[in-house]
Amino acid sequence: MTVTERFGMRIKELRMRQGISQEELGFRCHLSKNYISDVERGTRNVSLKAIDQFAKGLGIALKDLFNY
Secondary structure, X not given: OOHHHHHHHHHHHHHHHHOOOHHHHHHHHOOOXXXXXXXXXXXXXXXXXXXXXXXXXXXXXXXXXXXX
């Protein structure tokens, strides 16, 4: 499994725990629903800026995105 796939699975896990849709996560992170979908499928190489946006949108510490 690639790092992008592991990261995508982690984003999906955290999103599902909060019971929010991809669309809602996109709104919170200021990213498109399509971008969220690509990340969760592991087909998108995520930038550091986007990683920071995910942490803020999910309301968690940056380091917690990488506890997979």
